Amino acid sequence: MAIFGLDFGTTNSVATIIGRPSPGQPEKTLVLTSKEDFRPHPSVVWYDGAQPIVGRKAKSQLRELGLGVFGDIVRSPKIFLGSPIPINVSGVNRWAVDVVAEILRFLRNDALSRNYPGQSFDHAVFTIPVSMLGRARRELREAALKADLHVHQFVHEPLAALYGHLRGQQDFKARLAQLQDRLALVFDWGGGTLDLTLCKFSGGTLVQVLNLGDVEVGGDRFDLRLVEFVKKRHAEQHPNADWSLLSENAEPRLIQACEGAKIDLSENEEIDIFVKDILAVSGPERDLRVKLTRQELDQVTRDLVHRGLKCISRLLDAAGIPPAAIEFCLATGGMAAVPAIRQGLLEIFGIARLHDPANAATVISEGAAWIAHDGLRLRMAKSLDLLHAGDDHVAFIHAGTELPAEGKQIRNALTMYSVDPRDGIAKFQFSRSKWPGRDFAGDERLTYTTLTLDVDEYARPLHERLEVEVKIDHDLIASVSAQSTLRADYQEVEIHDLEFGLGLDGQSIDEVDEEDSSEEKESLHSRERTDFAQAKAVSLPSGSVRVRSNVSLSQHAWDLVPGEIVRKYQSDHRLTSKQREEAGYYMPCCLCGRNIHFIERDGCERCAERGLSLSTTEAASRKAARRAAAPAALDVAQSI
Amino acid sequence: METLPPESPPPQQSLPPDSLKKVAPPPASLPEYFAAAKISNPRAFLKSFCKGAVSIPSNDDLRAIVESPDIEKCIAPRLVCLLQNIQVASETIRNSLLDLAELLLSHLGHIRQDADSPSLSECRAIASRLLAPGGRKPKKLQPDLFGCFLLLAYHRNWLTPPDAVALLDFAFPVQRTKKSQIVENGPGPEDMVLHTPLKKTQIAPLLVLNRSWTIREAANEKLLRESQSQISELTERVSELSATKADLNSRVESLEADLREKDTRISELRQQLDDLQTAWLHRHDEMKSRIRGFLEGELTRWLQNASEAADADPPYLPVVQQRIRSSLNGIQSQLQWLSSD
Numbered sequence: 008m009a010i011f012g013l014d015f016g017t018t019n020s021v022a023t024i025i026g027r028p029s030p031g032q033p034e035k036t037l038v039l040t041s042k043e044d045f046r047p048h049p050s051v052v053w054y055d056g057a058q059p060i061v062g063r064k065a066k067s068q069l070r071e072l073g074l075g076v077f078g079d080i081v082r083s084p085k086i087f088l089g090s091p092i093p094i095n096v097s098g099v100n101r102w103a104v105d106v107v108a109e110i111l112r113f114l115r116n117d118a119l120s121r122n123y124p125g126q127s128f129d130h131a132v133f134t135i136p137v138s139m140l141g142r143a144r145r146e147l148r149e150a151a152l153k154a155d156l157h158v159h160q161f162v163h164e165p166l167a168a169l170y171g172h173l174r175g176q177q178d179f180k181a182r183l184a185q186l187q188d189r190l191a192l193v194f195d196w197g198g199g200t201l202d203l204t205l206c207k208f209s210g211g212t213l214v215q216v217l218n219l220g221d222v223e224v225g226g227d228r229f230d231l232r233l234v235e236f237v238k239k240r241h242a243e244q245h246p247n248a249d250w251s252l253l254s255e256n257a258e259p260r261l262i263q264a265c266e267g268a269k270i271d272l273s274e275n276e277e278i279d280i281f282v283k284d285i286l287a288v289s290g291p292e293r294d295l296r297v298k299l300t301r302q303e304l305d306q307v308t309r310d311l312v313h314r315g316l317k318c319i320s321r322l323l324d325a326a327g328i329p330p331a332a333i334e335f336c337l338a339t340g341g342m343a344a345v346p347a348i349r350q351g352l353l354e355i356f357g358i359a360r361l362h363d364p365a366n367a368a369t370v371i372s373e374g375a376a377w378i379a380h381d382g383l384r385l386r387m388a389k390s391l392d393l394l395h396a397g398d399d400h401v402a403f404i405h406a407g408t409e410l411p412a413e414g415k416q417i418r419n420a421l422t423m424y425s426v427d428p429r430d431g432i433a434k435f436q437f438s439r440s441k442w443p444g445r446d447f448a449g450d451e452r453l454t455y456t457t458l459t460l461d462v463d464e465y466a467r468p469l470h471e472r473l474e475v476e477v478k479i480d481h482d483l484i485a486s487v488s489a490q491s492t493l494r495a496d497y498q499e500v501e502i503h504d505l506e507f508g509l510g511l512d513g514q515s516i517d518e519v520d521e522e523d524s525s526e527e528k529e530s531l532h533s534r535e536r537t538d539f540a541q542a543k544a545v546s547l548p549s550g551s552v553r554v555r556s557n558v559s560l561s562q563h564a565w566d567l568v569p570g571e572i573v574r575k576y577q578s579d580h581r582l583t584s585k586q587r588e589e590a591g592y593y594m595p596c597c598l599c600g601r602n603i604h605f606i607e608r609d610g611c612e613r614c615a616e617r618g619l620s621l622s623t624t625e626a627a628s629r630k631a632a633r634r635a636a637a638p639a640a641l642d643v644a645q646s647i
Numbered sequence: 648m649e650t651l652p653p654e655s656p657p658p659q660q661s662l663p664p665d666s667l668k669k670v671a672p673p674p675a676s677l678p679e680y681f682a683a684a685k686i687s688n689p690r691a692f693l694k695s696f697c698k699g700a701v702s703i704p705s706n707d708d709l710r711a712i713v714e715s716p717d718i719e720k721c722i723a724p725r726l727v728c729l730l731q732n733i734q735v736a737s738e739t740i741r742n743s744l745l746d747l748a749e750l751l752l753s754h755l756g757h758i759r760q761d762a763d764s765p766s767l768s769e770c771r772a773i774a775s776r777l778l779a780p781g782g783r784k785p786k787k788l789q790p791d792l793f794g795c796f797l798l799l800a801y802h803r804n805w806l807t808p809p810d811a812v813a814l815l816d817f818a819f820p821v822q823r824t825k826k827s828q829i830v831e832n833g834p835g836p837e838d839m840v841l842h843t844p845l846k847k848t849q850i851a852p853l854l855v856l857n858r859s860w861t862i863r864e865a866a867n868e869k870l871l872r873e874s875q876s877q878i879s880e881l882t883e884r885v886s887e888l889s890a891t892k893a894d895l896n897s898r899v900e901s902l903e904a905d906l907r908e909k910d911t912r913i914s915e916l917r918q919q920l921d922d923l924q925t926a927w928l929h930r931h932d933e934m935k936s937r938i939r940g941f942l943e944g945e946l947t948r949w950l951q952n953a954s955e956a957a958d959a960d961p962p963y964l965p966v967v968q969q970r971i972r973s974s975l976n977g978i979q980s981q982l983q984w985l986s987s988d
Contacts, residue, residue, distance in 0.1 A: 026929065027922040037929045044940030045933065121928055124921040267948060271973065281966040283955035294959050296966075 010159050012375025013114065013131040014167070015147070017074065017083045018198035018226075019047035020110060021369055022118050023376035024126060034380070036175070036373040038366075039118050047368060048117070052109050054079045054096055061113035070258050072227040072234075074199050081106050083199060088150075089143030104150045111154035130157045130413075132379040134167045134371050137204055137218040141484035141503025148482055160385060160412050161483060162378055164371050165193035165204035166213050166509045168339050170383070171374025172364055183208065183511060189334040190216070192319070194352065195371075196342035198226035201315050203322050205333075207443060212407060214388040214443045214508030219322040224315045226342045229308050233265040236307045237280055237297045245292035254287040261285060261295065272301045273344050305347045315342075316351040330355055338363040339370055378509065385410040388443050388508040391455070391477065391485060394436040394556040396426045396567040400452075401560060403477050404485070406443065410507055411481045420476040423558045424469040426567040431464035433473055435489055436554045439506060455504070457554055460489045461496035467576050468568045473558060483507060677704040677743070680729075681712050681722050689728040693736045703739060709747050713754045723791035726751065730798035741802070748799040757796065764805045770796075771817060778818050793818060812857055819850045934985075941981050949974045 012023045026037045041048050043063055053065035065080060074083040079097035081087075087094050087103035094101050118128040133151070135144060148158045169191055173179045186208040195202045201224050205216040238261075242248055264280050271278045282295040305312070323330060336356045342348055343363050352361050364370055387408045392400035403419055411417050425433045435458040441451040463471050472492040479485045485502040559567050565577050570586030571593040582590065595602055598613045606614060610626030621629065673695065674680040674687055680701075695701055704712075715722055726748055733741050753760035757773055765773065777793045797814060800806040806814065953970035956963035 024925075026925045027919075028926040028930075029923060030919045037925065039929075040933070040936060041940070042932055042936045044944050045936040046940065121932060123925045123928060125918075126925070263948070264952075267945075271969075275969075279963070279966045279969055281952055281956045281959070281963050283959060294963070296963050298965070 008130055009126050010130045010132060010379035011118070011126070011128060012134070012167070012372050012377070012379050013111075013156075014047075014134045014164070014369070014372035014375060015085060015107075015111065015114075016047070016050060016134075016164075016197070016371070017085060017136070017200060018050055019368070020050045020114055021047035021372045022114055022128070022131070023369065023372040024123070025376050025380040033177075036171075036369075036376055038369045038372060039121065040369070042117070042121075047372075048110075048114060050083050050085065050110055052081045052084060052106050054081075054099070054101075059109040061110050062117075067259075069262075072231050072262060074222075074225075074227070084110065085139075085143075085147075088146045089140060104146050104153065107147065107150035108153035111151055111156055115154055115156055129155060130159045132160050132162055132167075132375040133158050134164045134375045135161050136200075136202065136220075137163050137165065137215060138202075138220055141482055141501065141505070144503075145482045145484065157413055158481075159379065160481075162375060162385065162509060163204070163215060163507075165195060165202065165206060165215060165218075167374030167378060168193050168195065168371045169206055169213060169337060169374070170509060170511075171366075171370045171372075171377055172337050172362060174377040174381070175364075175366075175370075175373065186334060190328065190332055192322075192333050192336040194319070194336055194338045194343065195340045196224075196226070196315060196338070196348065197340035198342075200225050201318060201340075201342075203318050205322055205326055208511070209443060209508075210407070211512035212386050212388070212508045212510050215506070216443060217322055217326045219318050219325070221315065221318055224311045226340075228311055229269060229342070229345070230262060230265050232307050232311065233269060233299075233304065234261055236303070237261065237265060237295065237299070240297045240299075241285075241292070241295050244296070245290070247290070248286060248292040249288070250286070252287050254284050257282070257285045264295075268299055269304065269345070272299065272304050273346055276301050301346060308345075308347065312345070312347045312351060315348065316355070319355060333360065335360045335362050337370075339367045341368060343367055384412065384510050385483070385507045386510045388506040389439040390446065391502075391505070392438050392440075392446075392452075393421075393475070393558075394438065394554065396556050396559045396564065398556070400438065400446070403437070403475075404479065407510075409510060410479060410483055413481050416478055416480045418476060418478040420474065421560065423473045423475055423560055424562050424564070425462050425466075425471060425473060425557050426468050426559050426564060427557045427569050427572070428462045428464055428466055428468060428471065429572070431461055431494075433460045433462045433489070433491065433558050434458075434554050434556055435460065435475060435487070435558060436556060437487060437502065443506075443508075455485075455502045456487065456500050458487055458489055458498050458500050460491050460498050461494045462491045463493040466493055468572065469559065469562050469564060479505070674701070676702050676708070677747070678708050678712055681715065681725055686725055686728070689725070690732045690735055693729065693732055693740065696740050697735070697737050704743055704747075706746075709743070709750050712747060713750050718751065718755065719789065719791065722751065723789075723795055727791050727794040727798065730795065730802070733798070733802060745799055745802055748795045749803075752792065752796055752799065755792065757792065764803065765800070767806065767810050767813075770800055770806060770810070770814060774814055774818055809861075812854070815850055816854050819854065937984065938981065941977060945977050946974055949977070 009024070014021055014023075022039045024037050024039070025034050027034045040046055041063060046063075048062045049066035051062065051065040051069065053060045053068050066082075068080055069077060069082065071077050074086055075081075076094055076096055081094060081096055081101075084094070084103050084106035088107060090103060094103055094106060096106075115128050118126070131151070133147065135147065139147075144161055147161075151158050173182055173186075176182055187210075189208055191206045191208070193202075193204045193206060195204075199222070201221045203219045205218070207214050207216050238250065242250070261282050264282050268278045268280050277298060277300040280295065280297045280299055284293055285295040286293050319330070323333075333356065336352060338349070338352055338361060343352070344367075349361075349363065352363075366373060387404055387406050387410065390402040390406045391404040393403050395401050401421075403421070404417070408417065423433075423435075437455040437457070438452045439455060440446040441453050460473060462473065471494065474490045474492065476488050477485055478488075483505050485505055486499060487502060488497065488499040490497045565573055565580050566583050566586070568576075568586075570582055570589030570591075573580055573582065573586055574590070592603055596606060596611070596614065598617075599606065599611050601611070606620050608626065608630075610621040610623040611619075612622055614620040615622035615625070674683050674692065680687060680692055692701070712722060726744070729744050730748060733744055736744065749758065749760060752758045752773075757777060758765070773796055774793060777789050777796055797806075797811060797818075800814075801808070801811045949970040953967045953974070956966035956970070
């Protein structure tokens with residue numbers, strides 16, 4: 008079964024296979040660009056009545072720039088995947104899945120029409136944007152199936168681009184070895200969006216460290232600016248020109264002329280734009296004659312270029328690394344050839360570290376084909392952790408775990424116990440570290456989801472078994488479920504934003520089709536218990552909602568049971584300092600009958616006589632002093 | 648050999664009529680066996696002999712038996728019975744009995760005790776004397792003494808089994824049988840000699856059977872030889888065929904390996920062909936699409952724009968120049984690509 012690579016891009020899509028030009032020669036990518044113009048196929052669907060038309064012919068019908076729906080044309084239907092509402096195309100509601108299926112069917116038919124022997128074009132490695140979440144992935148797979156295509160595996164576009172770029176080099180294995188623990192930046196500036204992805208080659212896995220996207224600076228924005236500039240210049244030349252009197256097809260011709268001028272200016276200092284009969288008038292303003300220099304182009308688009316390049320520093324600042332830490336920057340997408348952008352990248356990275364390959368428009372698809380050919384698999388970039396009652400984290404699915412291919416799934420199950428069931432709810436918070444490999448105490452964490460489960464509030468702590476299970480399917484969606492055995496509550500939630508990387512060493516683990524064997528479950532349990540012992544305390548970013556977990560892996564974790572109730576069940580248990588503090592907090596004073604909170608807040612004369620607290624006068628004066636120091640904060644606190 | 652006779656019953660003819668009425672104790676020695684009024688079961692006696700219940704006779708005991716006055720009437724028939732069951736006895740007892748028989752016959756002057764083993768002709772002569780002792784008036788046949796001599800000669804290996812049968816035939820001549828009277832599965836000579844009471848009425852039909860057995864044996868032996876010869880030939884043929892089969896198997900394996908190798912090679916070549924075809928088709932598509940894309944796309948756009956600029960009023964010459972220059976550069980670029988590999 009030959010698997011091909013498919014870059015289903017925002018603006019363009021293209022398939023690639025791996026072939027050998029002649030015996031003895033190394034294999035190379037064969038990119039299935041359009042047979043009409045040797046370019047990738049535009050991701051555009053035009054509904055000519057009920058008849059869908061895809062590709063260049065559909066794009067030629069566009070009158071406007073941008074992404075989305077334009078009359079009966081849908082450009083980049085991918086952006087609608089995962090949306091709960093249909094797309095309205097010329098008054099007809101169409102689901103994104105169906106529109107995407109038209110493009111995929113077109114791509115497959117185009118590939119099949121070439122009659123390449125031994126190629127059935129029914130299984131593909133699909134590239135997806137980093138920002139595409141689980142629901143959209145699921146719908147993309149559904150659309151592919153409608154087009155008789157099986158998604159063998161998803162892979163993120165920047166990872167595919169990096170692998171495609173490196174794999175095309177003759178000494179790529181040595182190069183991969185050199186890049187261990189190095190960082191690379193994929194700078195993908197295409198017609199629709201700018202996507203920056205900081206990637207790391209870590210332990211045989213290529214993982215994305217941080218991603219930043221900007222949909223406001225795509226190549227279309229440049230064309231739009233240019234169109235506006237040219238119109239303005241024409242208006243300056245002909246103050247009486249009335250732009251409401253546009254001739255037929257004037258707008259697409261002007262857009263096309265500006266696109267051409269933008270490309271030509273990458274090689275020329277100045278260019279003349281001429282659009283005949285742009286206005287349906289008889290005066291000299293009928294034809295558009297504008298001279299455009301590269302300097303003017305730079306000026307018109309300076310803010311866009313600046314904004315795009317600024318994304319690099321934003322990304323690096325967020326990652327906390329200097330530009331010098333980047334091993335190389337891979338510039339892909341059509342906009343990387345724009346002189347101002349290339350110059351900006353050169354200034355940041357220098358000529359040695361800026362890689363702008365000749366196949367920038369197709370390198371993502373080529374990378375996907377190499378990934379399919381080399382049998383590379385996706386892996387968890389970060390552990391899927393569960394917050395434990397001890398305020399530490401237990402790795403539920405480990406970083407580096409190979410993710411399932413089509414038709415497979417991986418699963419893990421744990422039995423847990425509530426350390427404090429008094430409120431009738433067990434709280435499960437799932438999270439991951441912010442940075443790959445950084446899960447030490449104090450490292451920042453990001454929360455995936457929180458799941459609450461009804462438990463028996465009258466049961467003693469650590470008594471009721473809570474069965475927790477995580478399954479990850481081929482759409483890289485994690486389904487987390489929990490069940491309480493006494494209360495018999497069942498809750499399930501999906502995680503759609505798992506972070507995954509690309510395994511480069513071709514190692515694989517066993518997957519299951521349906522059910523794990525009990526031995527496997529047992530081994531997973533024991534593994535998790537080991538991790539529990541090694542779990543580390545972590546911190547959350549400021550402003551995060553903090554959940555105090557009340558679940559534990561061990562049925563004997565009496566150290567984690569709140570101090571005020573542990574004596575009720577374990578009279579001989581030796582309290583930890585925290586438990587003593589908790590027990591004392593809720594215990595009323597033997598002198599005044601109030602608990603420590605009120606005694607500390609309001610003072611107590613009887614306790615003060617024994618030197619155990621402030622007197623009421625002292626407490627009042629301290630409160631006044633605090634209020635004077637931070638009146639606003641105090642007000643808020645009091646109101647709470 | 649299948650027709651082993653039952654344990655030899657004691658001779659009925661010499662039993663005194665009152666011996667059946669009272670049960671006498673079993674004989675405790677060989678002289679007692681011979682002196683007993685009633686003859687004991689010879690096989691049971693020999694078995695008890697072997698178990699040690701009966702003492703081994705000394706030479707004096709043997710001599711005393713021989714010197715008994717009832718040699719022909721009592722000793723000889725009982726000795727024949729013992730000798731006919733001698734196969735159940737141990738080697739020592741066998742030797743004692745054979746010594747007794749030899750001593751008896753020498754005592755009666757039929758054989759010389761210290762002489763060498765008699766030849767077949769001597770045996771015939773002895774048998775003649777035993778059957779018809781010299782004198783003018785022929786004496787009555789002495790079958791018990793003849794039996795003693797026959798069994799002695801047989802067990803001392805003076806006679807081979809066929810010789811023993813021939814001696815029997817000599818002693819009990821019968822008329823020749825027709826071939827049609829040959830009975831299958833007749834007794835062998837050993838059975839005949841050892842287990843048949845030595846009476847002409849019994850020996851004669853057995854000898855007829857033996858003759859047919861001998862003929863059948865000879866035919867069987869001939870058949871056996873032929874079969875063995877055929878087996879040898881067939882074995883040789885099997886060996887030859889096995890060798891041929893092994894050669895052919897080896898050849899088949901070699902051909903199969905060759906076939907596999909060729910299949911692999913065919914697969915490789917087919918893959919290469921597919922690769923070449925794919926590469927060629929792709930190259931063809933690439934070339935067509937590139938040229939078509941250039942001609943329909945950029946070149947058409949440039950030339951059309953140049954044409955429009957030239958037709959404009961007034962003509963926009965810079966555009967004409969630029970577009971033609973771009974067209975030329977584009978054509979040059981495509982030509983360069985075409986001239987590359």
